[in-house]
Amino acid sequence: MSKLKTHLCKALKAHLTGGKARVPDGGREMLDSFMALSRARSWHAHGPNPISWEAMAAWSRIMRVPVRPHHAEIIMALDDVWMSHTMQRDNAPEGVKKIPQMSKQPLTAALFDVAVS
Numbered sequence: 001m002s003k004l005k006t007h008l009c010k011a012l013k014a015h016l017t018g019g020k021a022r023v024p025d026g027g028r029e030m031l032d033s034f035m036a037l038s039r040a041r042s043w044h045a046h047g048p049n050p051i052s053w054e055a056m057a058a059w060s061r062i063m064r065v066p067v068r069p070h071h072a073e074i075i076m077a078l079d080d081v082w083m084s085h086t087m088q089r090d091n092a093p094e095g096v097k098k099i100p101q102m103s104k105q106p107l108t109a110a111l112f113d114v115a116v117s
Contacts (some may be wrong), residue, residue, distance in 0.1 A: 004030075005074045009081045016085045030071050036063070048086055051079045104113040 007024040008031060015021035023031055034051075037059055042049045056075065060067045067075070105111070 002070070002074070005077050008074060009077055010080050012078050013085070016082070027074075030074050031078070033065065033067065033071070034082075036077045037075065038079070038082060048083065050083050051076065059067075 004024060004027055008027045011021040011023050011027070012031070012034075037051045037056060040055070040059070042050055053072075053076075055069060056072060074101075
């Protein structure tokens with residue numbers, strides 16, 4: 001991982017957790033690109049979808065902002081940080097029931113039949 005990618009990911013993580021984020025020199029352009037792409041991301045019933053390579057290419061063409069391969073890699077790394085922060089179950093507001101990711105009950109044929117019928 002490049003130093004710029006590491007520093008930008010740390011800055012985004014600090015910003016998302018309420019800390020002070022220092023954007024490294026030369027990283028503002030990629031962070032702005034990530035923010036523009038993130039605003040346009042699609043969502044589904046369980047939360048946000050990651051930024052797709054196709055969406056990045058389309059945004060680059062429409063906005064006439066060339067995205068070099070190593071910049072695209074950094075933008076995708078920023079998206080990974082954002083997605084992992086967003087999908088954490090501990091971010092639920094106070095009073096909201098937190099459901100475990102996996103059930104402790106093993107799936108049996110009978111349980112499957114009840115769930116699908």
